[in-house]
Amino acid sequence: MPSPETxxxxxxxxxxxxxxxxxxxxxxxxxxxxxxxxxxEALRLAHxxxxxxxxxxxxxxxxxxxxxxxxxxxxxxxxxxxxYAGLALGVMSLITLPVMISNFNGIYAFDPKEQIHxxxxxxxxxxxxxxxxxxxxxxxxxxxxxxxLAFLGFLVYYRRRQLLARKEVETxxxxxxxxxxxxxxxxxxxxxxxxxxxxxxxxxxxQVLVSYHGYKDRSRLLEQRxxxxxxxxxxxxxxxxxxxxxGAQDGLAAAxxxxxxxxxxxxxxxxxxxxxxxxxxxxxxxxxxxxxxxxCRDVYKVNRxxxxxxxxxxxPALFRGALQIKVKMAPQPSDxxxxxxxxxxSSRALRLWATSLFSLVLLLLATSCIAGVxxxxxxxxxxxxxxxxxxxxxxxxxxxxxxxxxxxxxxxxILTTFEAHSTKSTIEVxxxxxxxxxxxxxxxxxxxxxxxxxxxxxxKTNWAHWFSDGGTMLMGVIIGDAVxxxxxxxxxxxxxxxxxxxxxxxCITQKQLNRVYEAPELSLGM
Numbered sequence: 001m002p003s004p005e006t007x008x009x010x011x012x013x014x015x016x017x018x019x020x021x022x023x024x025x026x027x028x029x030x031x032x033x034x035x036x037x038x039x040x041e042a043l044r045l046a047h048x049x050x051x052x053x054x055x056x057x058x059x060x061x062x063x064x065x066x067x068x069x070x071x072x073x074x075x076x077x078x079x080x081x082x083x084y085a086g087l088a089l090g091v092m093s094l095i096t097l098p099v100m101i102s103n104f105n106g107i108y109a110f111d112p113k114e115q116i117h118x119x120x121x122x123x124x125x126x127x128x129x130x131x132x133x134x135x136x137x138x139x140x141x142x143x144x145x146x147x148x149l150a151f152l153g154f155l156v157y158y159r160r161r162q163l164l165a166r167k168e169v170e171t172x173x174x175x176x177x178x179x180x181x182x183x184x185x186x187x188x189x190x191x192x193x194x195x196x197x198x199x200x201x202x203x204x205x206x207q208v209l210v211s212y213h214g215y216k217d218r219s220r221l222l223e224q225r226x227x228x229x230x231x232x233x234x235x236x237x238x239x240x241x242x243x244x245x246x247g248a249q250d251g252l253a254a255a256x257x258x259x260x261x262x263x264x265x266x267x268x269x270x271x272x273x274x275x276x277x278x279x280x281x282x283x284x285x286x287x288x289x290x291x292x293x294x295x296c297r298d299v300y301k302v303n304r305x306x307x308x309x310x311x312x313x314x315x316p317a318l319f320r321g322a323l324q325i326k327v328k329m330a331p332q333p334s335d336x337x338x339x340x341x342x343x344x345x346s347s348r349a350l351r352l353w354a355t356s357l358f359s360l361v362l363l364l365l366a367t368s369c370i371a372g373v374x375x376x377x378x379x380x381x382x383x384x385x386x387x388x389x390x391x392x393x394x395x396x397x398x399x400x401x402x403x404x405x406x407x408x409x410x411x412x413x414i415l416t417t418f419e420a421h422s423t424k425s426t427i428e429v430x431x432x433x434x435x436x437x438x439x440x441x442x443x444x445x446x447x448x449x450x451x452x453x454x455x456x457x458x459x460k461t462n463w464a465h466w467f468s469d470g471g472t473m474l475m476g477v478i479i480g481d482a483v484x485x486x487x488x489x490x491x492x493x494x495x496x497x498x499x500x501x502x503x504x505x506x507c508i509t510q511k512q513l514n515r516v517y518e519a520p521e522l523s524l525g526m
Contacts (some may be wrong), residue, residue, distance in 0.1 A: 095147050104125055118466070146232070180285065180329070181287075184281060199285045203296075206287060216340075221265050239252065336422065351418060369403075
């Protein structure tokens with residue numbers, strides 16, 4: 001694990017490409033920025049920061065999954081999942097093809113009395129809604145069973161590959177995290193020496209890193225001072241340049257004042273910490289032997305529940321002989337959100353409940369919009385409508401679906417970040433689960449609305465109309481999602497276009513512009 005002096009560097013963004021450029025190149029850029037910031041240079045650095053293959057070119061779509069291993073096991077497994085999930089769904093589609101052909105023998109899709117118009121009649125013709133109730137569905141049952149087996153086989157196979165990949169990584173890639181345990185629930189007055197003495201019962205210790213209160217402020221001030229120092233360097237070069245740069249003197253004075261201010265606040269924090277160091281409840285203990293770290297983990301794993309700890313009362317598992325703490329293997333340093341460690345468990349739980357409640361309200365609103373526009377037959381006359389009017393309503397429905405999806409895709413990551421999780425992977429999992437719940441909820445609500453609206457005058461469900469409306473909804477959602485995801489991934493309006501258009505004109509140095517134009521990080525949860 002890193003020493004306290006290097007911890008602030010771990011939570012910072014990845015190394016920027018502009019740090020690779022030589023000082024002479026920086027001087028040249030500064031001269032150009034005297035009258036105009038070089039946008040092309042910022043774009044070039046952003047493109048160079050994107051990960052590339054051995055030949056320095058972007059990865060083509062035909063790249064085998066095995067060649068993506070250097071990007072990390074998680075990235076490889078993600079694309080592996082997408083590939084084999086596509087194959088599994090393709091097999092399931094072939095299995096259901098005889099069922100769809102069998103459904104064409106029904107009587108409802110093209111019956112003029114049902115008033116199911118094109119293209120909805122084609123959707124109904126391939127569904128169970130086209131079959132009379134008395135016809136047997138043995139073929140459907142068999143094919144559904146085979147589809148279930150195919151999907152379960154895919155899950156088992158993927159899980160096996162996941163475990164093999166994890167074992168391979170743990171065997172071949174040895175990091176400090178494999179020798180380190182993460183202790184939580186320590187008291188505020190716990191010292192480094194006391195923690196080291198407690199965990200030395202499990203084996204010889206290499207080092208102990210204690211997380212103290214004030215790290216978030218210290219990290220913020222260090223980042224502000226680093227940016228201010230960059231501005232001082234840039235403005236100094238602009239002033240020394242023969243090309244006159246308006247505002248360079250004022251910018252240099254403001255940047256120097258910010259450097260002095262942040263330096264003073266950092267010294268103040270350092271003095272406060274020296275007088276009264278307060279542990280925020282977290283510590284990382286690195287052992288010299290791998291077996292010692294796992295032995296420590298196993299002891300606390302047995303006493304994880306309160307009931308077992310009350311029964312056993314094993315001395316090694318109690319800090320100071322009476323305090324129950326939680327210990328698990330430490331995550332990778334790059335995965336830890338260091339600034340969130342000082343957030344208490346109660347505060348994090350309160351944030352989680354608040355954001356979950358707010359997310360639920362957003363989910364219900366977005367789902368209601370999607371289900372409402374797809375249940376438009378509630379509000380429109382029953383008589384047949386002109387084809388142009390129906391097409392216009394469908395386009396409006398798709399637009400509302402896209403807006404609802406965009407709202408969820410933009411809002412949920414922000415809400416999840418507010419919860420102050422201690423690792424980045426936990427943030428990704430929460431984003432993924434909430435987006436999954438959103439997709440499932442709006443599908444179920446739409447299906448229920450169509451079922452309720454498909455009752456005839458006798459109170460019986462007209463399944464032909466249920467499949468017709470549901471099929472139209474699914475097609476609209478598929479088209480909307482396809483358009484949405486392709487537009488977002490192609491143009492990146494929220495994390496590329498808007499920051500560059502809004503933040504770019506405010507930049508006064510080339511390095512500031514380079515930071516604004518940096519390539520965004522990949523979110524597997526999304």
